[in-house]
Amino acid sequence: MSVNTEELWFTQRLDHFNGADSRIWKQRYFVNDSFYRSGGPVFLMIGGEGPANPAWMQFGTWFTYAQKLGALCLMLEHRFYGKSHPTEDLSVANLRYLSSQQALADLAHFRTIIGETKGMTNSRWVAFGGSYPGSLAAWFRLKYPHLVHAAVATSAPVHAAVNFPEYLEVVRRSLAAESLDCPLLVKNASDTLLERLKDPTTFANITKDFSLCDKLQVQTDMDSAYFLETLAGNFMDVVQYNQDNREFEGVVGTNITIQVLCGVMADESLGEPYDRYAAVARLMLKTFSQKCLDASYGNYLRDMRNTSWTSPASGGRQWVYQTCTEFGFYQSTDSPNQPFSGFPLPYHVKQCGDIYDPSLTGSTLADAVLQTNECYGGYNIRTTRIVFPNGSIDPWHALGITRDISDDLPAVFIQGTAHCANMYPARQQDLPQLTLARDHIYLLLQKWLKQILRSVGD
Numbered sequence: 001m002s003v004n005t006e007e008l009w010f011t012q013r014l015d016h017f018n019g020a021d022s023r024i025w026k027q028r029y030f031v032n033d034s035f036y037r038s039g040g041p042v043f044l045m046i047g048g049e050g051p052a053n054p055a056w057m058q059f060g061t062w063f064t065y066a067q068k069l070g071a072l073c074l075m076l077e078h079r080f081y082g083k084s085h086p087t088e089d090l091s092v093a094n095l096r097y098l099s100s101q102q103a104l105a106d107l108a109h110f111r112t113i114i115g116e117t118k119g120m121t122n123s124r125w126v127a128f129g130g131s132y133p134g135s136l137a138a139w140f141r142l143k144y145p146h147l148v149h150a151a152v153a154t155s156a157p158v159h160a161a162v163n164f165p166e167y168l169e170v171v172r173r174s175l176a177a178e179s180l181d182c183p184l185l186v187k188n189a190s191d192t193l194l195e196r197l198k199d200p201t202t203f204a205n206i207t208k209d210f211s212l213c214d215k216l217q218v219q220t221d222m223d224s225a226y227f228l229e230t231l232a233g234n235f236m237d238v239v240q241y242n243q244d245n246r247e248f249e250g251v252v253g254t255n256i257t258i259q260v261l262c263g264v265m266a267d268e269s270l271g272e273p274y275d276r277y278a279a280v281a282r283l284m285l286k287t288f289s290q291k292c293l294d295a296s297y298g299n300y301l302r303d304m305r306n307t308s309w310t311s312p313a314s315g316g317r318q319w320v321y322q323t324c325t326e327f328g329f330y331q332s333t334d335s336p337n338q339p340f341s342g343f344p345l346p347y348h349v350k351q352c353g354d355i356y357d358p359s360l361t362g363s364t365l366a367d368a369v370l371q372t373n374e375c376y377g378g379y380n381i382r383t384t385r386i387v388f389p390n391g392s393i394d395p396w397h398a399l400g401i402t403r404d405i406s407d408d409l410p411a412v413f414i415q416g417t418a419h420c421a422n423m424y425p426a427r428q429q430d431l432p433q434l435t436l437a438r439d440h441i442y443l444l445l446q447k448w449l450k451q452i453l454r455s456v457g458d
Contacts, residue, residue, distance in 0.1 A: 016105035037070030051082030157399035168338035189277035391417035
């Protein structure tokens with residue numbers, strides 16, 4: 001199907017919460033009206049912590065729903081990501097305009113003006129999003145109930161938490177579901193590496209074993225923690241997405257799954273668990289056509305401190321700022337029930353001060369997370385007409401809604417699927433429970449769109 005995915009631009013205020021600040025900027029959005037039938041709903045896909053992907057304007061489960069329900073499809077890119085640049089650069093002074101509350105106000109203004117210009121003020125608007133945008137979809141319905149009729153909040157971590165070791169606990173369970181030995185072998189390898197990082201005579205071998213770009217240097221705990229987290233990331237990323245349409249989101253279509261990683265970890269011909277862990281790292285480099293692994297905290301800081309829009313860490317600088325000032329979400333090794341070593345909570349928190357401003361500390365972060373949960377309700381969100389799909393393999397489900405709160409706030413917990421699986425285009429190899437989940441969400445939308453709005457804000 002050929003669809004026009006032309007970039008369109010919408011004028012927004014820089015600061016929605018200061019009437020004296022009249023500065024404006026242009027936000028990118030996309031439209032697909034090929035399924036729209038007169039009187040049909042408006043579907044709004046919310047952008048997140050990266051460029052808005054125009055592929056969503058042609059594919060995806062929401063598109064199937066739009067076809068059946070005669071919906072107009074819109075997608076709005078999140079401020080400060082992709083091409084939506086509200087400020088000259090990404091300095092700390094400018095990043096203070098980057099927050100979920102400003103993003104929700106962008107959505108509200110966009111919905112109001114587009115509703116007026118397209119004669120759709122009284123249409124039923126439904127918000128869609130996955131991961132952080134899934135949270136935004138839920139919060140949009142919560143905070144602006146007069147503007148959005150319902151929401152599909154997929155894989156949404158609605159509860160902010162400074163420390164999130166549960167992420168790695170889910171990684172352990174997901175590896176163990178493939179093979180009981182797998183997380184034990186990973187733990188053995190990670191512990192061995194942690195010990196070797198205390199002995200500089202091993203650094204030359206470690207550099208070679210893991211194909212590092214620069215000779216390993218460990219001057220502080222931050223250096224070793226960054227290296228250990230980078231290697232753990234190989235497993236974290238694969239578990240988070242596993243087999244669910246990685247290629248759709250622009251990730252190289254790889255065949256690296258939990259099964260493949262655990263297969264390498266079980267291969268005794270490669271040597272000790274440590275050697276197999278190194279083989280996993282080399283396999284990932286080869287898969288993504290990278291010559292070497294940059295595991296230097298110093299290089300990471302250099303990139304993350306770069307305030308230009310073209311910085312190698314652009315996107316990462318913005319998202320980590322949001323974690324430091326709103327969400328936490330730090331995937332630390334502070335739990336005995338996970339397979340990695342060496343990157344505890346203080347390592348994550350110290351990055352906030354190192355990258356942005358020394359005034360960002362553990363206590364400011366704790367206050368910010370408390371404020372976020374006060375603002376949105378965390379697990380105790382109270383509104384109506386939001387469905388919360390989550391996958392059991394996805395580590396983010398630990399911060400999401402996995403049980404029905406009420407008849408009008410249902411959870412759809414999908415066994416055996418990973419992050420945002422229900423959003424991707426259906427495939428023949430999909431698990432039956434994933435197909436059922438998609439159908440269930442469609443029936444909820446159908447029901448909610450048929451209900452007559454009894455009063456504003458119902």
